[in-house]
Structure formats: structure tokens, C-alpha cells
Amino acid sequence: MRYLINRRTRRFISVLGILATLAVSGCANMQQPRRWDGCAIGGAVVGGAAGFGIGLGIANAAGRSGDNVFNEERGTAAWASAIGGAVLGTILGHYLCDPIIQPPAPPPPPPPPPPPPPPPPPPPVRQKLVLRGVHFDFNKSKIRPGDAAVLDEAASTLKANPNVTINVNGYCDAIGGEEYNVRLSNRRSDAVVDYLVRAGIPSSQLIPHGYGKTDFVATNDTAEGRAQNRRVELVPNQ
Numbered sequence: 001m002r003y004l005i006n007r008r009t010r011r012f013i014s015v016l017g018i019l020a021t022l023a024v025s026g027c028a029n030m031q032q033p034r035r036w037d038g039c040a041i042g043g044a045v046v047g048g049a050a051g052f053g054i055g056l057g058i059a060n061a062a063g064r065s066g067d068n069v070f071n072e073e074r075g076t077a078a079w080a081s082a083i084g085g086a087v088l089g090t091i092l093g094h095y096l097c098d099p100i101i102q103p104p105a106p107p108p109p110p111p112p113p114p115p116p117p118p119p120p121p122p123p124p125v126r127q128k129l130v131l132r133g134v135h136f137d138f139n140k141s142k143i144r145p146g147d148a149a150v151l152d153e154a155a156s157t158l159k160a161n162p163n164v165t166i167n168v169n170g171y172c173d174a175i176g177g178e179e180y181n182v183r184l185s186n187r188r189s190d191a192v193v194d195y196l197v198r199a200g201i202p203s204s205q206l207i208p209h210g211y212g213k214t215d216f217v218a219t220n221d222t223a224e225g226r227a228q229n230r231r232v233e234l235v236p237n238q
Contacts, residue, residue: 035101131158132150132153134192134231136188138227148195154234159201168206168209170187170189170210170211171229172184172212172213178213182211184210185211188232189208192208216229217229
């Protein structure tokens with residue numbers, strides 16, 4: 001009789017072990033890690049109680065209740081079944097309803113790179129400053145009334161361009177000696193500088209030069225050509 005109980009108990013425990021192994025392998029294949037929680041505890045309690053009852057029932061069905069040896073074997077079978085049932089209940093409860101451990105949320109994608117800075121604006125085109133010059137009567141360095149308007153226009157342009165330095169270049173025609181014409185061209189250049197200074201242009205912005213009878217712009221064989229050569233040119237120092 002004792003042998004029969006032990007054999008049935010071992011068979012029941014083996015069945016529990018096989019079931020537990022199948023449950024573990026089946027759930028492991030699911031690859032869903034879970035957090036050990038109340039379901040595992042509840043499964044252990046329910047499985048242990050069920051195993052204890054099943055083991056006790058098998059033992060009662062196999063022997064007589066008045067036999068002391070049988071009572072000992074019955075208790076051993078019941079507790080062995082309870083342990084096996086608790087193990088199986090723990091595993092099943094854990095993998096059936098314990099909460100699944102959620103994988104951490106992926107990090108947010110990196111922000112897009114900032115747009116490239118706009119290209120620098122092109123440097124402003126520097127306009128070439130063109131100023132009209134004035135002419136003089138023969139052997140004179142006085143500003144003629146008709147040329148005052150030209151110098152007034154030049155003064156307005158220079159006020160709008162205070163950073164521009166102006167070369168005030170005086171010239172003569174071919175009549176007369178070289179030294180005399182150099183002095184005469186200097187007087188003509190100085191006369192234009194004085195006029196512009198009185199019009200509000202700083203003297204530091206004006207550089208007078210007297211070049212005498214050089215750099216002719218017209219023939220000296222005619223009165224008209226010589227009149228064009230008697231001049232003062234305003235040349236921006238750019």
C-alpha cells in the first residue's frame with residue numbers, strides 16, 4: 001500500500017513538473033518579460049491548495065484512513081502535491097496575468113539641423129563720383145558768374161559724400177611761361193577751394209593742385225580750344 005501511494009505521488013509530482021516545464025517554455029517563447037506581482041502570489045496560493053487537495057484525494061483513494069503508515073504517506077503526498085501545485089500556480093499566474101514590462105520609449109528623434117545662415121549681402125556698389133569742372137577767362141583766376149551754379153552743384157554732392165576727398169586740379173592753356181602758368185593754375189585751384197569752403201565743405205576734404213600748362217583737353221591753336229584748357233577739374237580721390 002505504501003508503495004502504491006509513493007508511486008502515485010511521484011507520478012503526480014512528475015505530471016506537475018512536466019506541466020510547469022511546458023508552461024515556462026511556452027511563455028518564454030512569447031518573449032514578454034513580466035513584473036512579478038499579485039498574480040504570481042495568487043497562483044501560488046490557488047495552485048498549492050489545489051495540489052494539496054489533489055494529493056490528499058489520491059492518497060485517500062489508495063489506502064485506509066486507520067493505518068498510521070498510510071496517514072504519514074497521505075500527509076507526505078498531500079504536501080508534495082501542494083508544493084508542486086504552488087510552483088505551477090506561481091508560474092502560470094505570473095505569465096498569464098502579471099503585468100508585462102513595457103520596453104522604454106524610444107528617445108525622441110534629434111531635432112533637424114538648423115538651416116544654413118543666409119549668405120552675406122554683397123558689398124554695396126561704390127558709385128563713381130563725377131563732378132563737373134569750371135573754366136576761366138584768359139589770364140584770370142576769378143570764378144565766373146556762370147560757373148557758380150556748377151560749383152553749387154558740386155558742393156551739394158560733396159555734402160552727401162563727406163568721406164570722399166576731392167583733388168582740385170588747376171590747368172592753363174599754352175600761352176605764357178611755365179612758371180607763370182603754374183602759379184596761375186594754383187590761384188585758379190585755390191579760388192575753387194575757397195568757393196566750396198564758403199559753401200560749407202571742409203577744407204580737409206579738398207586738395208588743391210596747380211599743374212600749369214599740361215594735360216590739355218583741346219587744341220591750343222584756336223581760341224575755343226584754349227578756353228577749354230583754362231579749367232579746374234574736381235577729381236574724387238577714390
